[in-house]
Amino acid sequence: MKKFLKDLEKELIDLNMNDSEIKEILKDHQEMIDEAFSEGLSDENVEKKFGEPKKVAKELFNDQRQEINTTNYAKKMGSGKTRKYNLLESYDIDESLTEINIALISEDVKIYLTDSETLDVYFRKVSDLKSYDISFKNGIFNLSKNKTINILRFASLKTPKFIIELPKATVLNKFNYKTVSGDVELTGIETNELVLKTTSGDFLLNGIKFQEGKINSVSGDFEGSDVVGETLKLTLVSGDYELDNFHLSSKFDVSTVSGDVELTDSEVGETNFHSVSGDLEGKEFYPTKIDMKTVSGDVEIYNRDKKKTIEIGRRKTISGDIEIR
Numbered sequence: 001m002k003k004f005l006k007d008l009e010k011e012l013i014d015l016n017m018n019d020s021e022i023k024e025i026l027k028d029h030q031e032m033i034d035e036a037f038s039e040g041l042s043d044e045n046v047e048k049k050f051g052e053p054k055k056v057a058k059e060l061f062n063d064q065r066q067e068i069n070t071t072n073y074a075k076k077m078g079s080g081k082t083r084k085y086n087l088l089e090s091y092d093i094d095e096s097l098t099e100i101n102i103a104l105i106s107e108d109v110k111i112y113l114t115d116s117e118t119l120d121v122y123f124r125k126v127s128d129l130k131s132y133d134i135s136f137k138n139g140i141f142n143l144s145k146n147k148t149i150n151i152l153r154f155a156s157l158k159t160p161k162f163i164i165e166l167p168k169a170t171v172l173n174k175f176n177y178k179t180v181s182g183d184v185e186l187t188g189i190e191t192n193e194l195v196l197k198t199t200s201g202d203f204l205l206n207g208i209k210f211q212e213g214k215i216n217s218v219s220g221d222f223e224g225s226d227v228v229g230e231t232l233k234l235t236l237v238s239g240d241y242e243l244d245n246f247h248l249s250s251k252f253d254v255s256t257v258s259g260d261v262e263l264t265d266s267e268v269g270e271t272n273f274h275s276v277s278g279d280l281e282g283k284e285f286y287p288t289k290i291d292m293k294t295v296s297g298d299v300e301i302y303n304r305d306k307k308k309t310i311e312i313g314r315r316k317t318i319s320g321d322i323e324i325r
Contacts, residue, residue, distance in 0.1 A: 004053055005029060011057035024158075025060060031105055031180055085122035085163055088129065091136040092118055097170055098139035103178045105145050106201075107160040112187035113168045120165040125158040175210075194229070196222075198239075205243070215241075217259070231269075234261070236278065252287065254280070256297070273299065275320075289313055294320040301325070 005026055012022045029050075036049070050056065097119060102109070114120075119141060121134065133144045143162070159182075172191035177184060179201040187206045194210035196203060198220035205224030213232040215222060217239035225244040231251045234241060236259030246266035254261055254271070256278035263285045271287035273280050275297035282301040289311040292299050297317070301310070301324045315322055 004047065004050060005033075007053035008056055011054050012060070015057055015061045017061065027181075028106060035105065035180065085124045085161070087120060088123045088162075089121045089134060089136075090118050091120075091141070093167055096139050097136075097141060097166070097172065099141070099172060099174045099176075101140065101142045101144070101174075101176045103144040104182050105180045107145070107162055107179070107182045108184070109162045109164065109179075109182060110185040110187075111164045111166065111189065112185075113170065114165045115168055116165060117167050118165075119167065122163040122165075124161040126160045126162075127158075217241075236261075277320075279320075286310060290324075292316065292322055294318070294322075296320050299323070 008029065009022060009026060012025060017025075033050075036045075041049075119136060121143070123129065126132075131146050133142065133146050135142050143164075166189075168188075170190065172189070174193040174195070175189055175191040176193075176195045177186075178197045180199045182201045183204075184196075184198075184201060185204040185206075186208060188208075190209040192211045194208070194213040194215075196214070197216045199218045200220050202221045203224075205222065205227055207226045208224070208228070210229040211231070213229050214235075215232065216235045218237045220239045221242070222239065223242040225246075227243055227245070228247045230249050231253075232248055233253045234255070236254075236256040238257060239259045240262070241254075241259065242262040243266065244264045246263055246268070248268035250269040252268040252271040254273045254275075256275045258277045260279045260281070261273075262281045264283045266282070266284070267286045269288050271290040273290065273292045273294070275294040277294075277296045279298045280292075280300070281298075282303075284303055284305070285301055286303060286305070286308045287310055291313040292315050294317040296319045298320045299317075299322045303310075303325070310324060312324065
């Protein structure tokens with residue numbers, strides 16, 4: 001598939017498309033190819049589904065110069081935060097909204113609470129709405145990219161964007177979000193179970209409440225404030241985790257390769273920090289107990305309130321520095 005991408009790039013250049021558009025197209029196609037392989041497709045099957053580079057380039061060129069027709073899908077224009085968006089779906093919450101499942105690829109998404117009693121989904125810069133599966137049934141809301149259509153269609157020239165507005169009183173049993181490279185902003189979400197997974201997309205968290213949380217990132221970053229929970233299992237490869245006013249009543253498990261964790265004005269329960277080269281930095285960070293195991297990662301915790309004692313458990317490192325004061 002490397003030859004496909006190289007040939008596609010050549011065809012796009014021949015059509016006089018600009019460098020930024022070509023870069024975005026190649027990035028999107030690489031993500032779709034990776035996604036196809038992860039689903040178990042062979043080289044031959046993937047090549048057949050993408051087609052000839054010359055034809056793909058021509059389709060993309062025509063798509064760029066045509067107005068996207070969303071008349072059959074847009075019901076009205078939004079206002080306020082959604083002013084530049086079209087309304088895709090509006091669900092009357094005549095039953096409890098108990099679960100949200102989202103699985104996307106490169107889409108940017110904002111989710112927050114409003115005074116409305118409906119669940120509203122807005123979109124912008126989406127070239128093909130049919131490539132998304134969206135539903136609300138038996139209290140479960142689902143939004144996902146149709147994987148079959150995804151590898152048959154061509155990459156959009158612009159990053160698709162969604163806004164999801166939830167009723168203010170929403171308390172979920174489960175909130176499950178998976179993305180490859182899309183950026184996500186979550187505000188005011190309250191759920192029993194929180195599951196967030198990203199490859200390279202970034203998450204911004206504000207005012208989130210949960211009981212059990214799991215966060216997994218390859219290279220995406222997490223940052224935000226006012227996050228409250230009971231337990232959280234945080235797994236990072238090279239992504240960074242930075243939160244202010246973060247509170248856990250029970251356990252905080254951190255496993256990182258080279259990603260850094262930074263916490264300020266935060267209190268958590270028993271903490272386990274395992275790292276290869278990633279650092280833990282805390283300022284006014286008060287775990288009830290902390291176990292630390294690193295290869296070369298540093299642990300630095302600087303607190304002013306000496307009345308809040310921290311129990312130091314296992315403390316093991318090869319070449320990293322550990323300082324708590």
